[in-house]
Amino acid sequence: MTAPELILTPTEMKKADLEAVASGIPGVELMRRAGRAVADSAEKIVSRGGTILVVAGPGQNGGDGFVAATVLAERGYRVSLSLLGEPDRLTGDSALVARDWKGQVQRVEDAAFHEADLVIDALFGTGLSRDLDGAARHAVDRMNGSGRPILAVDLPSGIDGETGTVRGIAVKAGRTITFAARKPCHLLMPGRAFSGSIEVADIGIGREILSAMGGRLFGNDPALWLPTLPKPGLSSHKYERGHTLVASGGATRTGAARLAARAALRIGSGLVTVASPPEAIGVTAAHLTAIMLKGCDGPEGLHAILQDPRLNALVLGPALGVHANTRAMVAVAVHARRSLVLDADALTSFEGLASELHGAFRHAPTVLTPHDGEFNRMFKDHPDILDPESKIERARRAATYTGAVVLLKGADTVVASPDGRAAINENGTPYLATAGSGDTLCGLIAGLMAQNLPAFEAACAGAWIHAEAGARFGPGLISEDLAELVPGVLRDLLR
Numbered sequence: 001m002t003a004p005e006l007i008l009t010p011t012e013m014k015k016a017d018l019e020a021v022a023s024g025i026p027g028v029e030l031m032r033r034a035g036r037a038v039a040d041s042a043e044k045i046v047s048r049g050g051t052i053l054v055v056a057g058p059g060q061n062g063g064d065g066f067v068a069a070t071v072l073a074e075r076g077y078r079v080s081l082s083l084l085g086e087p088d089r090l091t092g093d094s095a096l097v098a099r100d101w102k103g104q105v106q107r108v109e110d111a112a113f114h115e116a117d118l119v120i121d122a123l124f125g126t127g128l129s130r131d132l133d134g135a136a137r138h139a140v141d142r143m144n145g146s147g148r149p150i151l152a153v154d155l156p157s158g159i160d161g162e163t164g165t166v167r168g169i170a171v172k173a174g175r176t177i178t179f180a181a182r183k184p185c186h187l188l189m190p191g192r193a194f195s196g197s198i199e200v201a202d203i204g205i206g207r208e209i210l211s212a213m214g215g216r217l218f219g220n221d222p223a224l225w226l227p228t229l230p231k232p233g234l235s236s237h238k239y240e241r242g243h244t245l246v247a248s249g250g251a252t253r254t255g256a257a258r259l260a261a262r263a264a265l266r267i268g269s270g271l272v273t274v275a276s277p278p279e280a281i282g283v284t285a286a287h288l289t290a291i292m293l294k295g296c297d298g299p300e301g302l303h304a305i306l307q308d309p310r311l312n313a314l315v316l317g318p319a320l321g322v323h324a325n326t327r328a329m330v331a332v333a334v335h336a337r338r339s340l341v342l343d344a345d346a347l348t349s350f351e352g353l354a355s356e357l358h359g360a361f362r363h364a365p366t367v368l369t370p371h372d373g374e375f376n377r378m379f380k381d382h383p384d385i386l387d388p389e390s391k392i393e394r395a396r397r398a399a400t401y402t403g404a405v406v407l408l409k410g411a412d413t414v415v416a417s418p419d420g421r422a423a424i425n426e427n428g429t430p431y432l433a434t435a436g437s438g439d440t441l442c443g444l445i446a447g448l449m450a451q452n453l454p455a456f457e458a459a460c461a462g463a464w465i466h467a468e469a470g471a472r473f474g475p476g477l478i479s480e481d482l483a484e485l486v487p488g489v490l491r492d493l494l495r
């Protein structure tokens with residue numbers, strides 16, 4: 001089994017670089033390895049003899065560009081190099097490797113983008129510190145407008161390495177080669193879309209160093225949670241596989257709970273019960289077979305049902321209604337200390353009332369699954385949570401504040417744990433943006449927690465399996481399909 005993928009922020013990567021230097025690899029050697037990796041990557045795109053334009057910036061990202069230009073020229077490419085800024089202003093390792101470049105150094109204003117078979121973007125990497133303007137902005141604008149293939153060095157210039165946001169303008173790369181580890185911007189939107197396909201080059205910085213300097217942020221791949229995924233043993237009986245309870249909305253709003261319940265059953269929860277308001281029992285009963293049904297009249301009803309200790313995981317929120325009663329049901333659930341997934345109306349009912357949830361979830365495994373709208377409503381009086389540009393940071397702060405694992409949905413779903421770990425999911429498909437898709441997701445997560453997965457692993461596994469199911473189905477996906485695709489995904493995972 002491979003180890004989970006470590007993602008390093010620019011600050012962590014800088015520390016890892018320094019640590020690698022301290023362990024005996026000179027900085028200039030790291031840069032030479034990086035530049036050679038860029039050249040190798042370019043060689044996969046353009047055959048020898050082709051024309052390559054390297055656009056170098058004033059920092060060390062530009063240094064990687066100088067190395068790549070030198071290596072590619074030695075390999076028989078027609079290489080030209082344009083620099084943003086003055087050659088004699090180059091510093092550090094960049095200044096050293098620039099001396100090896102025997103060709104001309106053109107001004108970036110004179111770069112002949114249209115003549116290039118490939119443009120290598122080495123303008124800015126992890127050191128970007130402000131929005132692009134002036135000559136830098138103009139260069140990126142021309143690069144994008146050239147229609148030529150672009151290979152970005154480390155990250156597309158103009159993208160913020162930590163947040164994935166565009167700082168004024170950014171290079172739209174077809175391919176990005178980064179070093180040692182991916183950075184958040186390669187997974188977070190919109191940076192992911194600007195990066196094109198991504199290659200990670202090993203420049204000799206070992207996993208121990210990456211793990212010591214980073215180690216808190218991961219790509220959400222199965223390596224992160226597969227060891228915790230339950231497989232029923234020979235002698236397992238259904239009660240050992242947990243019992244999930246899903247609270248349903250009123251008579252005209254019962255579908256969401258059924259979607260969540262079906263997902264919990266498919267992911268392996270031994271039993272699943274829908275708790276239905278009395279007036280909705282008829283309609284719900286007509287639609288359920290393997291899933292059980294119990295009458296549940298508001299918070300008191302929920303309190304009574306939870307006297308059964310076997311009900312060990314609970315979904316509250318989908319179609320439950322935005323009102324004080326929903327908040328009261330959350331309070332009952334928190335008090336009962338069961339594994340809990342809160343979504344949709346259970347979150348929106350706390351609009352502007354997040355302070356009621358301060359530290360509320362510290363005592364039992366809890367996952368909150370807001371999309372941006374729900375997140376912004378919940379924390380609208382908490383600028384410290386809403387303001388960070390980084391989606392990872394926003395999710396982390398909400399997790400620390402509430403004591404719950406926070407799964408902040410989107411094309412780049414982020415899962416953050418109060419213990420500081422976070423993961424970014426990237427295997428989804430826009431076809432998942434369909435009514436009821438989120439209901440299915442919370443059923444999957446609760447079903448996994450019913451089987452005793454810890455909250456962070458359950459949220460990560462749920463997000464990945466949900467996305468994988470959606471991606472396998474593709475066009476025409478509706479939420480009812482998702483749970484039915486789960487067995488195929490599980491079969492492949494547990495093989």
Ligand SMILES: NC(=O)C1=CN([C@@H]2O[C@H](COP(=O)(O)OP(=O)(O)OC[C@H]3O[C@@H](n4cnc5c(N)ncnc54)[C@H](OP(=O)(O)O)[C@@H]3O)[C@@H](O)[C@H]2O)[C@@H](O)CC1
Nearest residue numbers: 017030031058059060061124125126127128129130131154
């Ligand atoms: N460390 C290592 O060992 C290794 C590092 N490696 C490589 O180094 C890269 C990081 O290098 P870096 O830290 O020099 O940052 P980089 O992205 O080149 O930019 C900084 C320069 O840009 C300037 N600048 C910033 N914003 C600007 C703006 N909006 N508009 C205009 N200018 C702006 C800024 O100027 P200043 O802010 O000082 O005015 C400074 O001159 C990393 O991505 C990787 O490719 C690899 O070789 C592996 C080994």
Ligand SMILES: Nc1ncnc2c1ncn2[C@@H]1O[C@H](COP(=O)(O)OP(=O)(O)O)[C@@H](O)[C@H]1O
Nearest residue numbers: 409410411428429430432433435436437438439
């Ligand atoms: N463009 C996208 N790419 C990948 N996944 C997406 C995309 N848009 C939405 N999703 C996923 O689809 C689900 C939608 O959930 P949600 O917004 O709660 O829908 P609903 O309220 O209809 O159930 C989330 O898991 C989200 O991450």
Ligand SMILES: [K+]
Nearest residue numbers: 124153155157
């Ligand atoms: K770049």
